[in-house]
Amino acid sequence: MILDKTVNVVANEALGNGNFLLTFAEETIAGEMLPGQFFMVGMPGSGILLRRPFSVCGLPGTFDDSPGDSLQVLYKVMGQGTQVLSGLGTGAALTVLGPLGNGFTVPGPEVTPVFVAGGIGSAPYPALTRACAAAGCPDPVMFYGARSAADLPLLDWFDDHCGELHTATEDGSAGEQGLVTGPLLRWLEGRDPTTYELIACGPDPMLHAIRNIAVPAGLRCQLSLEAHMACGFGVCIGCVVPTHGEDGAVDYTRICVDGPVLPAEKLAW
Amino acid sequence: MVTPDLTTSVAGIDFKNPILTASGTFGYGLEFTDFLDLNRLGGLVTKGLSAKPRKGNPPARVVETPAGMLNAIGLQNIGVPVFLEEKLPKLRAYDTKVIANVFGATEVAYVEACEMLGEAEGVAGIELNVSCPNTEEGGMIFGTDPAALGHVIRICREATKLPLIVKLSPNVTDIQLMARCARDAGADAISLVNTFVGMAIDVERRRPVLANVCGGLSGPAIRPLAVWMTWQVHQAVEIPIIGIGGIMNARDVVEFLLAGASAVQVGTASFVTPSASANIVTELEDWLSERKITSVRELIGGLELPPRG
Structure with missing residues (x-):
């Protein structure tokens, strides 16, 4: 059941370079939400008409200090909607519609989750990390790329909770200089594909690159789209994306209800 | 306090209240059952239906603009047969009037869709979409050329016994001329407006934001334009009008009623707040009660013009 609730901002913490971690509390949504699902968040009275989609970053228990009904959204100021959102203080009203969409399929107990994140695309991974641990997966291996070090929010959290953390930045200010696919390709080299599953979230060019690595090689790969x-x-x-239809022709699939997580081989980019 | 009478009648269809949902913003109705009681609505208008399913336009398809949004969906829909088989039987369980919005790439396709709907149990009327700006085949040519408009209405009129509502495009120079054409060709009612053609540009990339280049503008941004066109059409023709354009609350509904609409459609508001249409029914009832207005029909065309001088 999708719920439409009015909530208040509990915290809206600036993480630097326009990245924010927003916390609000909603018990029923928190109880039903799964990693990879998303909310539509509205800002009443702001002059912003449409709500904005944000994947759930933190579920109850994801972050050690968060109370039992709290939910987190990790976002970066990109346009007018996120600009307004970033200015909201504790107590400000938000409308929250959720849970929406289909979340990640948590890999099996012997399968290592391999997270690939581009900048703010790291948003869904904290909640997913906890779900993978609960399902008995080996610790995740994370490949985290961004333009610069300032766009690697929650890096310390991932360092604490992932088995391996590989970073890459385009300007070389953190980790390896270049794209995140560099260290990923080296890690994949010669590895048994039945032992891991790729999961990627980030800008479209990065998702294309991951798709182009995974699909020809027959690797298991889930992509979270926006x-x-x-x-x-x-x-x-x-919010459609072109996908391979049953009749071989291209279909337009709605990211909101058929995604946002889709198997890489389904996409007809 | 006396409960106000919300009933209204358009094209021979009796609605329990004047709040309908606009085509393209309410799916096939069933998507909203988590959010509102469909029985609360005067009626619902389906997503535009064609004889065969359509896949629509490539993305990007939507973008927010000041007080509104542009869309270029391209009439993606399941087609009339699937609607009749999978959606309509479930909609029959609700006490609300279902209006099927219909379009075609050609006159023949319009007739085919109307004939398929036939006298399907549970369809109260047909709204002819002659005004979608987003596809070459979406009927805009029929909505902007008076002769073509008249002809397509006439052949659809012959193809169905159902009440025929013609949804006019605002992308014309003289909306009164189009309204008269629709009336003369046999329309039972007019709904207006569909979206205004608009464009948004990504200035960094120097490209249109929408893959379709242009899209249809909806939302509160267009409300004054739609109210004005409603008033103009009210003065031009005597057939009933359904007002559409950026309605977000009961006050906005009353604006259209005063301008001459007998009912309204809530569109973009359903994207923002899924329960908006049902909320507006409650709000309208309260609005009338607070002012001791006994019937919503008292408001229709009730605009009072100040004396000139």
Whole structure:
């Protein structure tokens, strides 16, 4: 059941370079939400008309100090909506629609989750890290890339909770200089593909690159997509992505209700 | 306090209240059952249906603009047969009027869709979409050329016994001319407006934001334009009008009623707040009660013009 609730901002913590961790509390949504699902968040009275989609970053228990009904969203100021959101203080009202979409499929107990994140694409991984641990997966291996060190939010958290953490930045200010696919390809080299599963979230060019690595090699790979969307629950049909249809032709699949997590081989980019 | 009478009638269809949902913003209705009681609505208008399913336009398809949004969905829909088989039987369980919005790439395709709907149990009327700006085949040509408009309405009129509502495009020079054409060709009612053609540009990339280049503008940004066109059409024709354009609350509904609409459709608001249409029914009831207005019909065309001088 999708719920539409008005909540108050509990915290809206600046993490530097326009990255923020927003916390609010909503018991029923918190109880039903799964990693990889998302909310539509509205800012009443802000002059912003449409709600904005954000994947869930923290579920109850994800972050050690968060109370039992709290939810977190990790976001970066990109446009007017996130600009307004970043200015909201504790107590400000938000409208929250969720849980929306289909989350990640948690890999099996012997399968290592391999997270690939591009900048703010790291958002869904804290909640997923906890779910993988609960399912008995080996500790995740994370490949975290961004333009610069300032765009690697929650890096310390991932360092504490992942088995391996490989970073890459385009300007070389943290980790290896270059794209995140560099260290990823080296890690994959010669490794038995039945022992791991790729999971990627980030900008479209990065997702294309991961798809192009995974699909020809037959690697298991889930991609978490995003798009502009007006409603978030399937009716505006605004957030589609081209996919391979049953008849061999291209279909347009709604990211909001059929995603946001889709198997890489389904995409017809 | 006396409960106000919300009933209204358009094209021979009796609605329990004047709040309908606009095509393209309410899916096939069933997507909203988590959020509101469909029985609360005067009626719902389906996503535009064609005789065959359509896949729509490539992304990106939507973007927010000041007080509104542009969309270029491209009439992606399941087609009339799947609607009749999978959606309509479930919609029959609700006490609300279902209006099927219909379009075609050609006149023949319009007729085919109307004939398929036939006299399907549970369809109260047909809204002809002659005004989608987002596909070459979406009927805009029919909505902007008076002769083509008249002709497509006439052949659809012959193809169905259901009440025929014609949804006009605002992308015309003279909306009164189009309204008269629709009336003369046999429309039972007029709904207006569909979206205004617009464009947004990504200035960094120097590219249109929407893959379709242009899209249809909706939301509060267009409300004054839609209210004005409603008023103009009210003065031009005597057939009933359904007002559409950026309605977010009961006050906005009353604006359209005063301008001459007998009912309204709530569109973009359903994206923002899924329960918006049902909320507005409650709000409208309260609005009337607070002002001791006994019937919503008292408001229709009730605009009072100040004396000139």
